[in-house]
Every structure is written in C-alpha cells, then in structure tokens.
C-alpha cells in the first residue's frame with residue numbers, strides 16, 4: 001500500500017481511486033510521447049448512451065430497442081441488462097472531472113434518441129434535453145470538448161414498431177431527431193458523428209438477429225442498409241445546415257481482411273468480405289455508389305433504391321471515424337452472400353476477452369487502405385481491448401491493455417508518418433460498461449467500475465494515459 005499513492009476525490013459522496021503506476025516505463029516507452037503525433041492531434045475517450053447511462057426509464061425516457069431486447073430472456077449473457085450500468089445519468093459530473101484529471105481533452109458520447117423523443121418523433125422530453133445540456137456544460141467546465149454521436153444503436157422502440165430501419169420513413173424520423181439535436185446543442189457542440197458502425201447494427205440487428213431488435217432476413221438486412229446509408233448523409237446535411245463551424249464525421253467499423261492463402265479463390269473471398277466490412281458505407285457517401293461489382297448480391301439493394309437516391313447518399317464529411325480492433329483472416333466458406341469464413345485464430349495467438357486476436361499491424365494496414373479514399377481526415381473514433389482485470393490492493397495492473405494500446409498507437413503513428421491524414425484517437429472506452437450481448441463481462445475501460453457500488457478505480461492504463469497526455 002505504501003508504494004501506491006492513493007488519491008481519493010470525494011464528490012457527491014462518490015469516491016474515485018487511483019494509484020501511481022506500479023510499473024516502470026522502459027526507455028523506449030518513455031520515448032514514445034504524444035508529441036510524436038503533433039500538437040493538433042486530438043486524444044479522447046469514446047462511450048455511448050445505452051452502454052453507460054442507465055436510468056433506462058427515468059425522467060420520461062422512452063424505451064429503446066436495446067431496452068426491449070435486453071429484457072428478453074436469453075438474449076444477453078447472464079441475463080444482464082443496462083438498466084443501471086455505470087449510472088452515468090447521475091454520475092456524469094464526477095466522471096467528467098475524473099476524465100479531466102486523466103488529462104483527456106475530448107469526450108465522445110451519444111445521445112439516446114428515446115430520451116429526447118420518447119416516441120421517436122413528436123413530443124420532446126424536456127428532461128432529456130436538460131440532461132444532455134448538463135453533460136455538455138460539464139464538459140465545457142472541465143475544459144473537455146464534447147463529441148456527439150447521433151446514433152449509437154438505441155432506436156426508440158416506438159419506431160421499431162413501425163418497422164424501424166427497414167421503413168424508409170426512418171429518413172424523415174432521423175432528420176427530425178438530428179435537427180432537434182443540432183438546434184438544442186449545436187451552440188456548444190461542434191464535433192459530430194452521424195452513425196456508429198452501421199455495418200454492425202444492420203448486420204447483427206436486421207440480418208442475423210444477434211443484436212436488437214433481433215430481426216432475421218435478407219430483405220430487412222438490405223432495406224436497413226440502404227436506409228442507414230441515406231440517414232448517414234442526411235444527418236450530415238442537417239448538422240451542416242444548423243450548426244455553425246461544425247466538424248462532421250461518421251463512425252465506421254473497419255477490419256483489414258487478409259486472405260489465408262495467396263490463392264485466387266482466397267483472394268476473391270477476401271475481396272467479398274472487404275465489401276461488407278469496410279466499403280459498404282463509405283463508398284456511397286463519397287459518391288462511388290455501392291460496391292456491387294465486387295459483391296454482386298448487393299444488386300438486390302436496387303429494390304429499395306428510388307430515383308435520386310444516388311445523390312442523397314453523398315455527403316462531404318469533414319472526417320471519417322475509423323474503428324478498429326482486429327484483423328480478419330479469411331478463406332472461401334459458407335457464410336451466405338459473401339461465401340467467406342473467418343479463420344480461427346492460431347493456437348499461440350494473443351486473444352482479448354472478446355476472443356479477438358491482438359493484431360496491431362492490422363490498424364496500420366486498414367489505415368493505409370482508407371488513406372487511399374479522398375477523405376479529408378481520418379480519426380480513430382474507437383480502439384481498445386477487453387481483458388480480465390484483477391484488483392490487487394485496490395489497483396489494477398492491466399499490462400496487456402497498456403501494451404495493446406501502445407502497439408496500436410505505434411502502428412497508427414507509422415501510417416500517419418507515411419502520409420495518411422490521421423488527426424485523432426479515441427480509446428474505447430472510459431469506464432467499463434455494458435458490452436451489448438456480452439453483458440458486463442468484457443471490461444474495455446481504462447477505468448474499472450464496480451457495478452454494485454458504482455465505485456470507479458482508475459486502471460494502470462488510465463494512469464498511463466494520464467502520464468502520456470500530460
């Protein structure tokens with residue numbers, strides 16, 4: 001205990017604990033400084049409403065598809081739900097003070113659509129607006145720049161009852177929500193992300209049913225893809241119209257696809273998977289249309305495309321948010337439409353708690369791939385790792401996470417030094433939170449949360465960031 005210098009910040013009856021790192025940085029680690037990334041490089045943490053806020057039915061909030069899904073039996077590991085989670089709804093102020101203390105200058109969070117518009121459209125929940133005003137003001141008080149993501153998967157259930165993302169009316173519904181956010185918060189929020197990982201929420205939620213709302217089928221998949229791509233651009237246009245000096249992006253999940261063998265069959269499988277994983281949402285936004293040539297099944301999207309849509313899919317984003325965790329090694333296989341399968345990680349591969357192979361050079365490769373698009377800037381809007389954390393003497397020596405972050409950062413720097421226009425990095429995530437269908441088991445945070453007491457403990461990775469960013 002005496003080697004650890006505990007600091008207790010008492011605020012609102014809550015305690016945050018953190019200890020001096022019990023690790024010594026090697027010489028090369030000491031030489032790896034944030035200045036290598038340049039003075040204007042943005043450093044932040046990324047979070048989302050459903051995963052952190054809790055207060056799922058408090059102060060007039062409407063139900064979201066994730067509330068409904070998580071309350072169903074058997075959908076979430078250990079029957080966890082995000083009803084309380086980190087209780088960020090009540091603890092935002094102390095959490096943001098802690099973020100400041102860790103020397104972060106940027107905070108990414110999302111707006112819960114049903115907290116603002118309980119029925120998805122129409123009546124506004126003033127308490128919801130007040131909450132986000134308080135969060136934004138608290139960011140500003142703590143000298144932290146707010147980065148708002150409009151849609152991080154928590155669609156109002158009332159809209160799902162009208163077919164959700166498969167109904168083209170969602171473009172209108174989403175426009176109403178985006179306009180409300182822009183008008184209420186745009187005076188103070190300048191950095192905006194329109195969608196979070198549209199590939200993930202359409203594929204997992206509307207094709208294979210593993211995520212909310214749990215729908216399965218090719219028609220719901222294809223229609224949700226097209227409507228999400230339209231909303232991605234429409235949301236950008238609305239923010240541009242109502243927010244002065246807005247800096248607008250959208251956050252895309254990306255993974256470098258590596259063919260297992262250098263044989264044409266493997267290369268073709270990799271190309272097909274690359275279309276779904278990496279190209280599906282950026283190319284229509286850039287005016288390149290859907291990448292149908294490399295994945296002919298996407299021609300079926302035509303059924304949902306109306307005259308003039310090609311124009312409506314375009315938006316001149318200020319930046320693209322790239323989110324990366326792993327590389328996918330692929331072979332020809334039975335997964336419908338892409339006819340490609342993921343290879344299992346090799347026996348000696350290092351895996352995270354999600355079973356994902358640690359592959360830092362993958363972020364370099366995918367950045368080089370994205371660097372070829374005519375985009376103005378790329379910001380890493382998510383990267384990080386879940387590892388089983390062990391509390392010893394009230395601190396958490398999460399060596400693996402520190403190493404993971406350092407290795408990924410080195411590869412980001414390499415791509416940057418080779419000319420890829422990368423201007424920021426957001427770690428996923430700030431405080432351990434609800435990891436969708438995996439519940440609370442995977443811990444991605446640089447701050448540990450005890451979900452029974454809401455006590456936060458800064459992990460060594462958090463302390464590493466504090467030193468690195470100082």
Ligand code: NOJ
Nearest residue numbers: 048051196197382428435
């Ligand atoms: C993707 C999602 O945007 C986020 O919600 C999730 O928790 C992380 N990546 C980790 O899986």
